[in-house]
Amino acid sequence: xxxxxxxxxxxxxxxxxxxxxxxxxxxxxxxxxxxxxxxxxxxxxxxxxxxxxxxxxxxxxxxxxxxxxxxxxxxxxxxxxxxxxxxxxxxxxxxxxxxxxxxxxxxxxxxxxx
Amino acid sequence: xxxxxxxxxxxxxxxxxxxxxxxxxxxxxxxxxxxxxxxxxxxxxxxxxxxxxxxxxxxxxxxxxxxxxxxxxxxxxxxxxxxxxxxxxxxxxxxxxxxxxxxxxxxxxxxxx
Numbered sequence: 481x482x483x484x485x486x487x488x489x490x491x492x493x494x495x496x497x498x499x500x501x502x503x504x505x506x507x508x509x510x511x512x513x514x515x516x517x518x519x520x521x522x523x524x525x526x527x528x529x530x531x532x533x534x535x536x537x538x539x540x541x542x543x544x545x546x547x548x549x550x551x552x553x554x555x556x557x558x559x560x561x562x563x564x565x566x567x568x569x570x571x572x573x574x575x576x577x578x579x580x581x582x583x584x585x586x587x588x589x590x591x592x593x594x
Numbered sequence: 595x596x597x598x599x600x601x602x603x604x605x606x607x608x609x610x611x612x613x614x615x616x617x618x619x620x621x622x623x624x625x626x627x628x629x630x631x632x633x634x635x636x637x638x639x640x641x642x643x644x645x646x647x648x649x650x651x652x653x654x655x656x657x658x659x660x661x662x663x664x665x666x667x668x669x670x671x672x673x674x675x676x677x678x679x680x681x682x683x684x685x686x687x688x689x690x691x692x693x694x695x696x697x698x699x700x701x702x703x704x705x706x707x
Contacts, residue, residue: 511692511693512693512694512695514695514696516698521700521701522700522701523598523684523686523698523699523700523701524637524684524698525698526695526696526697526698529693529694529695531693565635567637569637571692571693581639582639582696584636584637584638586634586635586636587635
């Protein structure tokens, strides 16, 4: 069964204090790993898609990396506006009723203090 | 120019009632989804439609039924609402069902009294 585990559940940083969020996954064939940002009262906002081990994507202060078992979202010199819940999701290749599903982790709630 | 829009944003109703949530996307995508986010913020797929055909139907009660009048719309109908249906429901869309990012609306918060 496909599974996604994110850690830590919550992370508090000072402005400028770089850190990483972890997403460990188990999937029978990876179609894609997706990172989203969710602000309170809003829907998940798409950040990155990673398709194969070794791949990296960057956007402003965020960098996502992927291995065969986990993905990291690195946040460099975060600002208060980076505060949000970050969600990781995987899509597997197995057949059956769940084909095409995004399986989400429970998210990491990031707070960045000025 | 909202990409994925849902109405209403809030829905408060009594147990046993029937309600609908509407979703529209203007991204030209061919696949649309409904997700449920429970009180623990866990996001789970309920349904998806690709070219007006249901391609995923998770183990949700048959009181929930998706209806797609065209590929830009996927509405969610819920019959005989129960207390456990209280949650935030998100609509999403993507171009193709596999390997493509899904884009989400801002959710409908359903509260059952």
